[in-house]
Amino acid sequence: MIHHFHPSILREYDIRGPVGSLLGHDDAHAVGRSFATRVRRAGGGRVAVGRDGRLSSPELEAALVEGLRTGGVDVVRIGLGPTPMLYHAEATLGVDGGIQVTGSHNPSGHNGFKLMLGHRSFFGDDVQDLARLAAAGDWTEGAGTVQDVDIQGAYVSRLLDVRPVAARVGWDTGNGAAGPVIAALTARLPGGHHLLHAQVDGHFPNHHPDPSEEGNLADLKALVLERGLDCGFAFDGDGDRIGAVDGRGRAVRADLLLALLAQPVLRDLPGATIIADVKSSAALFDRVCELGGRPVMWKSGHSSIKSRMLHEDAPIAGELSGHIFFAHRWYGFDDAQYAAVRLLELLGETGATLADLVDALPRYHATPELRFAVDPASRVRVVDEVLARLAARGAAVERVDGARVTTADGWWLLRASNTESLLTVRAEARDEAGLARLLAEVDAQLAASGVERPPD
Template sequence: MSHTFDPTVLREYDIRGIIGETLGPDDARAIGRGFGTLLRRAEEAEGASSPPKVAVGYDGRVSSPMLEHALVEGLAASGCDVVKVGMGATPMLYYAEASAEDVKGGIQITGSHNPPNYNGFKMVFQGRPFFGADIQTLGTMAAAGDWADGAGEVTLRDIMREYVERMLEGLAGIDESKLSGLKVGWDAGNGAAGPALEALAARLPGEHHLLFTEVDGHFPNHHPDPTVEENLADLRSLVAEKSLDFGVAFDGDGDRIGAIDGEGRVIWGDQLLMIYAEDVLKTHQGQTIIADVKASRALFDHVAKHGGKPLMWKTGHSLIKSKMKETGSPLAGEMSGHVFFADTYYGFDDALYAGVRLLAASARLGKSVTELRSAIPDMLNTPEMRFQVDEVRKFPAMAEIKERLTTNPGDGVEEVNTTDGVRVNTADGWWLLRASNTQDVLVARAESDTQEGLDRLIAQIDEQLQLSGLERGESVGH
C-alpha cells in the first residue's frame, strides 16, 4: 500500500487542501499512518514499551467528522492508541496533548480561517510543533508505503470542563472586585471555539455578551478571520450598543485573537502584545519577548522600555513556538493574532486564554483596555500587502533583493534585517518584503511617523521589486 498526496497539500506549517479536489479521507488515513509510524519509532527509540497515545480533535467544518474517522483509522492501523477529544477549538486539542503525561502526540483537523470548502491538519509531536521537513517526510513515507502495522485502541475523553478550569487560572491572584465591573463582548464567528466560550463566559466575573457561538461550518454571519477589520463589524456594533469595555473575536479554530477597545478601535496583534508584555514583564524582568518581523517598531521599543529583551523572529506559529522553547521566552505573538503565553501556561497559541489574559492585564495594570490602547503611539502603517508572484520566482526574487540590499544598500538605509525576507530601517521608519511560505505571494508592509515618510518607504519597495522585474499588483487575500 502506498499513497500520493496532491502537491499543494503538504505545506510549511500545516497540511491543507480543498475537500473533494485536493484533500479527502484517503489523505487523512495516510497522514494517520505516517504520523503514527514516526511517533511509534521515536517512542521505541527512547525505550517505550507500550503504544504511544495520540489525541485527535476537529473543528466545526462539515467535512471534519469524515476526515477524523479516516485519520483515527490510520493512526490505529499504525499501532498508536487514539484519544478522541471530539469537536472543539485547536487549543483545546493542544491542551489535551500538553496536560496529559500519557499523550505523546496531537492532531487537530481544522481549516482555520479558510473558506468552508477547505480543511486541514495541525500537529504536535512529543510536545513540539510538527512542521516543515516533518510534513514533507509524511509525503515520502506515503509514496513508499513505509508504514508500521498494528491495532491501536480508540477511546473518548471529554476535556472541555478541565480545559475551561485551566483557562480560569489566568485570573489567579487578582482581586475579584477589579474584575466584577467589567463588561466584555465576545464573537466566536460560528467557529469551533463557541462551546468552550459559552462554558468559559459562564464562569468569568463581570458581564459577558456573546455572539455566534453556534458552530456552523458554513459561517453564515461573517468570515472567521478576526485580523480583517470588516469581520469585526458585528462585535463593534455590540460594544457600542451595550457600552462594553472591549470586545474579543476568534478565528475559525480558536487559536487567533482579534480585539477592539471600548471606542471600537481595532487592537492589532502587535498592539495586543504590547499590553500583554507590559503585564508579563512585571514578574519576568529581563526576559525575552518574541514578535514576528511584521510587528511595529513601537512594540519592540515598548518591550525594552518595560525591562524585556525584544526579539524579532520569523513569521509562522510553528517557528515562533520553536524559538520560544529555545530562548525560554514567557510571551510571544504575531501580527496575525497568534499569542503564546509560557509564563503560567503551556506556550501554545490559545485565543480563548488570550482573552482571559486581556481581562487579567487590564486588572493588574489598573487601566481599562481603552486606556491601554490609547497609550499606544499612533504609527502610520500599511495593511499587509500581499501580491501574486509565481511560485518558482518568489524565493529567487527575494534572494536578489536581499543580495542588493546587503551589498549596496543605498542612501538612507540604516539597517537591513534578514531574519525573514528583508526588513529595512531608514530615518522614515521601516519596510518589509518577504516570501509567504504558504502561498505564491510576496508580502510587504511599511510603517512611518508621517504620510510623506510612508510614501518614500513604499517607493523603495516598488524600486526593489522593479529591479527584479516585478511589480506590486492588486493585493490578494490569505
C-alpha cells in the first residue's frame, strides 16, 4: 500500500491544507502510518494525540489514530484542547512523540497536523520524509493500543504554578480550542475575569481566530474599555499564539510582550540568551541588552525558534506573530496560556499595569506585518535580487531570514514566506517621516525586481 500527498500540504513546519480538496481521511491515515514508522525506527512506541475544535478535526483524528495504531504505535488520546496542552502531554506522559490535529489560525475549512518526535520539533526534511515513506509504502506494521487520558486538569494546575496579580482581565478565545482551558483556568485565578467567545465552534462565527491581526482584537478592546479592565488576552485557533490589549484599549504586539517578560527571566538568569525572530522590534533587542542579556535574532517559524532555543540554551524566545516560548520554569514550547499567566505574574511583581510597562519601553513607529501574494516563481527570486543589490552598495544587512536592513531612520525587512507564495514587509523608525522613507526604499527595491506592493 502506498500513498501520495499533494505537495502543497507539506509545509516547512507542519502538514496543512484545505480539507476535502487537498487533505482528507486517507492523508490523515498515511500521516499516522509514516509517523509510526519514524517513531518505531527511533526506538519509540507511544504517541500522544490531540485535536482542535475545527469541524473536520474529529474525523481526521480518528484516521490518524488508526494509522498510528496500524503502524504498531500505542496512542494516548487527550481529546479536544489547545496545541500547548498536547505539547504538555508530550513532555509529561512518558510518550515518544506527539501530534496535534489543527488548522492553527488558517481559514475554517483548513486543517492539518503539528508533530513532535523525541521532545523536539518535527519539521523541514522530517515532513518530507513522511511523504517519502508513504510514497514507497515503507511502513512498519503492528497493532497498537489506544488509551484516552484526560490531561486538562493537570495542565491547568501546572499553568497555575505562578504568582499572578488579582487583576480584572478579558479573555477572547475566538471560539477556538483554548476555550475550555481558559474557562477552567480563570475559575481558579484571583481577580475578575470576563470571557468572550469561549464556546468552541469550528465555524468561528464571531471573528477569525488570529490575534496578530489587530482587527480581530476589536471585541476584546471594546470589552476592556467598557468594563474598565486592566488588560485583555486573545488566542489563535489552537492556543499557541497570544495577543494582548492594555487597559487603554491598545493592542500590544508580541515582540513587546517578550521585552517585558525578559525582565524576570534575566533577573533569575543573568546574562542569558533571549531569542526573537527577524520581524521583532529594535525595542526588544535594546531592552535585552539593557537588562544584561544576550539578544539573538533568528529566522521566523515556531519550529526554527524552538530548535535555536535548544542550540543556545535560551530560557525564553518569541515571534512577532504571537508565539512565546518558555524554557524558564516551563518545557521549552510556545504556550499562549502560559504567556498570559506569566504576564499577570509580572504585573504582580512590578505593581504596574500593562499600559505602564509598555509606555516605559522606547517608542518606535512601526508597520504591522505586511504580507502580500506574489507569483510562486518570484517569491525567492525577489529576495535574492534585493540582497544582491544591497550587497553591491555595502548596506548594513542582517541575512538570517531574508533581508533586514538598518539605516539612519531605523530598519526594514523583506522576507519570503516559508509556507506560502507570499512576501513579508515590515519597517520600524523613530518617527513617521522616517517610516515613510523606509517604506519608500522597500517599494523601490521591489519595483527594481518587477513587484509592486499593494496599498496598505
